[in-house]
Amino acid sequence: MRHHHLSSKLLFSNELSLWLLLLSSDYGASQLAALLQHSVLLLLNAFGTHMQDRFTRVQFRNYKALKRYSVTLSDFNVIVGPNNAGKSTIVSAFRILSEGIRKARSRKPGYINHPAVAASGYIVPLEDLPVATENIFTNYDESEPAIIEFHLVSKNKLKLIFPENDVCYMIAETVGKPVDSPAKFKKAFDCSIGMVPILGPVEHNEPLYQLEAARLALLTHRASRNFRNIWYHYPEEFDEFRKLILQTWPGMDIERPEVDRSHDKPVLHMFCPEARYPREIFWAGFGFQVWCQMLTFIVRNKDASLLIIDEPDIYLHSDLQRQLLEILRQVAPDVLIATHSTEIITEADPNDLLVVNKRGKSAKRIKNASQLQPIFGALGSNLNPTLTQLAKSRRAVFVEGKDFQLLAAFARKLGMDALANRSDFAVIPAEGFNPQKVKNFAEGIELTLGTKIAKAIVFDRDYRPQGEVAKLLADFEEFSSFAHIHECKEIENFLLIPSALARAADKRVSEKALRSGEKKTFAGDFEEWMNEIADTLRSKVQAQYLSRQGEFIKAENPHRDSATISQKLIEQFEADWSEWDKRLAMLPGKHVFSLLNAKLQEEYGIALTPLSVVSSMQQSEIMQELRSLLEGLEQFRNDTV
Numbered sequence: 257m258r259h260h261h262l263s264s265k266l267l268f269s270n271e272l273s274l275w276l277l278l279l280s281s282d283y284g285a286s287q288l289a290a291l292l293q294h295s296v297l298l299l300l301n302a303f304g305t306h307m308q309d310r311f312t313r314v315q316f317r318n319y320k321a322l323k324r325y326s327v328t329l330s331d332f333n334v335i336v337g338p339n340n341a342g343k344s345t346i347v348s349a350f351r352i353l354s355e356g357i358r359k360a361r362s363r364k365p366g367y368i369n370h371p372a373v374a375a376s377g378y379i380v381p382l383e384d385l386p387v388a389t390e391n392i393f394t395n396y397d398e399s400e401p402a403i404i405e406f407h408l409v410s411k412n413k414l415k416l417i418f419p420e421n422d423v424c425y426m427i428a429e430t431v432g433k434p435v436d437s438p439a440k441f442k443k444a445f446d447c448s449i450g451m452v453p454i455l456g457p458v459e460h461n462e463p464l465y466q467l468e469a470a471r472l473a474l475l476t477h478r479a480s481r482n483f484r485n486i487w488y489h490y491p492e493e494f495d496e497f498r499k500l501i502l503q504t505w506p507g508m509d510i511e512r513p514e515v516d517r518s519h520d521k522p523v524l525h526m527f528c529p530e531a532r533y534p535r536e537i538f539w540a541g542f543g544f545q546v547w548c549q550m551l552t553f554i555v556r557n558k559d560a561s562l563l564i565i566d567e568p569d570i571y572l573h574s575d576l577q578r579q580l581l582e583i584l585r586q587v588a589p590d591v592l593i594a595t596h597s598t599e600i601i602t603e604a605d606p607n608d609l610l611v612v613n614k615r616g617k618s619a620k621r622i623k624n625a626s627q628l629q630p631i632f633g634a635l636g637s638n639l640n641p642t643l644t645q646l647a648k649s650r651r652a653v654f655v656e657g658k659d660f661q662l663l664a665a666f667a668r669k670l671g672m673d674a675l676a677n678r679s680d681f682a683v684i685p686a687e688g689f690n691p692q693k694v695k696n697f698a699e700g701i702e703l704t705l706g707t708k709i710a711k712a713i714v715f716d717r718d719y720r721p722q723g724e725v726a727k728l729l730a731d732f733e734e735f736s737s738f739a740h741i742h743e744c745k746e747i748e749n750f751l752l753i754p755s756a757l758a759r760a761a762d763k764r765v766s767e768k769a770l771r772s773g774e775k776k777t778f779a780g781d782f783e784e785w786m787n788e789i790a791d792t793l794r795s796k797v798q799a800q801y802l803s804r805q806g807e808f809i810k811a812e813n814p815h816r817d818s819a820t821i822s823q824k825l826i827e828q829f830e831a832d833w834s835e836w837d838k839r840l841a842m843l844p845g846k847h848v849f850s851l852l853n854a855k856l857q858e859e860y861g862i863a864l865t866p867l868s869v870v871s872s873m874q875q876s877e878i879m880q881e882l883r884s885l886l887e888g889l890e891q892f893r894n895d896t897v
Contacts, residue, residue, distance in 0.1 A: 308561040309447040310409045310590055310771055319402040319418070320345045321614040323394040328619070329562075331767055332585065334604045335594045335619065337612040343594040346612065347566045348387040349404045350592070352416055354449040356380040356426035360441045365428070372401040372419035373427070376434065380416070380424040386454065392418045409771045412444055450557025450589060452565045455549045456480040460538050464488070464515055464522040474556070480549055484524035484537075487552070488513040497555045503673065504579050505547065507531055508540075546571040550580065560589040569597035574645075575679040578603050582668060582676070585871065603661060605865040642682050647705055650897045651681035653712045653889065654694045658685065659747050663714070665870040666750070666878060667886050675886065680893045681712070689715050691728065695735055712738040712892045714885065716746040719804040719842075723812065738892040740885050748845030751869045753877045754782035757852065760872035764862040778860065782852070789851050790843060794833070797842050801829050 311329050316322035321342050327335075335343045356378055365376045382389045392402045402418040415427040428435050428445060435441040462484045470482055470489040479486065487494055494512055501510050509529040516523050527534040528544070537545060550568065557563045563584070569577055577599045584591045593600065601609065609622040646652060653660065660683045664676035674680065686694050691713075698711050713736050717725060725741050732739035744750070751757070762778040769776060802825050809821050832838040853863045 308559065308589075309412075309445065310561050311406055311447070312409055312771060313407040314346065314349065315405045315407070316345075316349070317403045318394045318397060318400055319349070319404055320392065320394060322346075324617060325614065326618045327610065327612075328621070329590065329592070330608070330621075331590045332605070332608045333590070333592045333610050334600060334608050335592065335610045335612050336596070336601055339596075340614075342612045342614040344566065345614075347564060347592075347594050349416070350449055350562070350564050351385055351387050351451060352380060352382065352424060353404075353406055353414060353426070354451060355382075355385055356414070356416065356424075357445065357448065360426065360428065360435075360445070361438055364437055365435065365441075368425050370419055370425070373417055373425050375427055376436070377417075377425050377427040380426050382422060382424055389418075389422050389424070392421050408445070408447060409773070410444075410446075414445065447561040448559075450553065450560035450563040452550060452553045452563070452568070453479045455546045455571050457542055458483045458538055458545050458549075461519070461523045464524050479553075480545075483545075483549060483552070484513040484526045487526070488515075488524055490556070493555050497551055500551045500555065500583065501548065504551075504576075504583070505544065506674065508544065510537070510548065543573060543576070547576055551583070554583060554587060557589060558587045562592060563587070563589045564592045564594075566594050567596065568593065569595055569600060574599040575677045578664075578677055579673075585867075602658065603664075605867050607863070607865065642684060643701070643704065645682035646701060646709060649679075649681050650705075650707060651710045651712070651892070652698065652701065653678070653681050653683050653714065653892075654686050654698075655683060655714045656686055656688060656716055656747075659714065659716075660685075662747055662750075662866050662870070663886065663889070665867050666882055667889075669870055669873060669875060669878065670883065670886060672886060672890055675890050675893055681710075686715075689718065691715075691731065698735070708897075710892065710895065710897045711736040712889060714740045714889075715742070717742045718745055719800045721805045721808045724808050737895065738888055740888060742885075743881050744841035744845065745843065746845050748849050748866065749841060749843065750845070750879055750882050751849060751866055752786060752840055752843070752845060753869075753873060754786065756869055756873040756877050757782045757864065760864050760869045761856060761860070761862065763872060764856075764864060764868065765860055768860075768862055776860065780856070780859065785852060785855055786840075786848065789848055790839060793843060793847070797844070798826075798829055798833075801842065802826070 310331075313329065314327045316325040321340070322345055325342070327346060335346060337343055359378050359380060363378070365378055368375060368377050368379070394402075398420070404416040406414045406416075408414075411431045413429040415429060417425045417427065419425070428441060430444045432444070433440075435444050457480065459481050462482070465482065465485045467489045470485040472478070474486060474490075487497075491512060498510055501508060507530055511527045511529070511534075513524045513526045516525050526537045528537050528540045529535075530540070537548065550565075550572070554563065565580075565584075568580055572580060574597075577597055581600060581603050584593075595601070606622040610619040611622065612619050655663070660678070664678065667673070667676040684697065686697075694711075694713060698709065702708055713732050720728070720741070729739050729741060742749070758778070758780070761780060761782075765776060765778040768774065802822065805825050806818070806821055809816065809825075810818070832842065849864075849866070856862050856864065
């Protein structure tokens with residue numbers, strides 16, 4: 257965050273004085289509103305954090321497998337697809353661009369005297385990049401150059417041109433004056449790319465190198481061999497890095513690098529206390545070493561325009577993959593991940609997923625969870641990871657569909673990170689409310705593993721009456737350790753908190769404004785919108801309520817008069833509907849959330865995801881029932897099997 261300099265303080269003082277004067281004057285409402293918007297923009301410029309320009313779109317022409325292809329980027333992008341679909345091609349393009357930006361920040365552009373270019377630009381050296389550039393052209397067609405265009409929010413463009421194999425030029429195109437110096441380039445292209453390099457084990461005895469060697473290591477595959485040097489020479493963000501280690505790897509700590517001059521040449525040691533016993537990081541295990549490196553690059557690139565991670569699943573256990581996504585959601589830059597991991601795909605919001613297929617013309621963004629099944633099929637997903645987790649933990653949590661993703665988000669909000677990471681149990685999605693299927697499936701798993709497993713069950717209520725819920729829970733208790741049926745219709749009802757929805761919408765509108773240049777701010781009223789939606793759904797909810805409640809009462813008491821039952825149920829419905837909390841519990845949460853998004857799309861051109869709402873929620877806004885549910889799952893996680 258920028259420091260509050262004296263000029264900023266004076267600006268604030270002057271603006272405040274101006275407003276006190278205006279509020280006591282005869283200015284009209286419209287004039288005051290316009291002046292307020294101007295003042296807010298000034299104050300944001302004075303006090304806000306520095307926001308780099310962002311990438312909005314990448315277009316490929318005749319580049320490797322992508323003959324004519326485009327990728328539209330948002331703030332979080334998970335690129336998925338089978339092998340040889342084009343994921344690595346997209347990542348390699350950003351690697352080359354990153355080198356071009358680095359070059360342009362230190363040197364003036366020069367005239368490129370090549371028939372395919374003939375413009376002022378930069379030569380981009382390719383020899384030290386981990387990118388294959390000997391077969392650049394699609395289907396070996398060298399009749400036209402390969403070109404990659406990177407579009408920015410500012411409307412400026414960076415263009416990579418490959419007129420022949422192993423040759424690359426970068427052209428900077430601006431909507432204003434052309435750039436002719438490093439300073440002008442930095443001003444016109446206020447953007448940077450963070451890359452997580454190839455990770456590997458750290459050196460046993462890592463020599464103390466010079467500062468320049470550490471800097472170069474940050475840019476190449478030599479990072480793992482220079483890991484201690486990086487933190488020795490660049491210690492500024494070490495405390496933030498250490499905090500992440502403490503949060504994400506229980507029982508493990510890490511200390512700053514120390515110089516050992518007892519050798520012929522100085523070497524660096526980095527100790528990692530575990531349960532108060534310090535050990536050098538080399539002896540801490542490959543998984544921990546890789547996780548330390550991953551967090552290092554995340555922390556060091558938190559102010560970049562775009563952070564790119566290529567196939568983190570190669571290095572990281574499934575528990576860490578889930579934690580990685582949560583950490584990345586909290587950092588400042590936009591994120592692009594290329595992956596085959598079903599863990600990451602399942603944990604991500606569906607609309608963060610970009611399906612890449614070189615046979616098409618563009619990467620397709622997933623619209624809803626139902627489109628995920630073909631992706632899992634293409635990736636060859638199967639049940640083996642679940643069985644492996646069950647064999648290790650002997651605990652299973654059965655939920656409807658992807659409900660645990662939302663439960664995990666709420667758990668993290670309450671500080672239950674171990675529960676959210678689900679390393680102590682396997683999550684098994686059931687297809688709807690199907691107790692018998694859960695029972696049969698659990699028995700099949702136990703037969704396969706040759707051992708008993710502990711079982712927890714979390715289901716939606718829908719419109720089941722309390723008597724039916726009590727009977728179901730009693731049945732569950734016969735074969736499970738923990739069972740819960742929501743008091744509200746479904747898990748999405750826990751999202752219907754107007755204040756949290758408003759914060760999430762305000763954040764989304766601000767992000768959109770950052771990319772589009774629009775000046776629109778969020779001014780909607782979710783409480784009013786939800787009341788309007790409730791009114792439109794009232795008759796449908798009442799019909800479902802009367803039907804399910806009446807069926808149960810009639811089954812329990814066949815001789816009761818139907819008219820009497822209906823009258824009492826209508827009276828009870830009217831009483832419950834008049835109370836906001838009870839009305840909220842009866843509403844179909846998923847449908848209401850969808851209708852709220854339709855309203856947001858119409859008025860603001862945005863949509864919220866369940867995870868974005870949880871992220872914007874305060875702990876005090878989480879319903880007590882949900883807290884009790886998560887506490888029950890936490891106890892289940894810790895109980896002896």
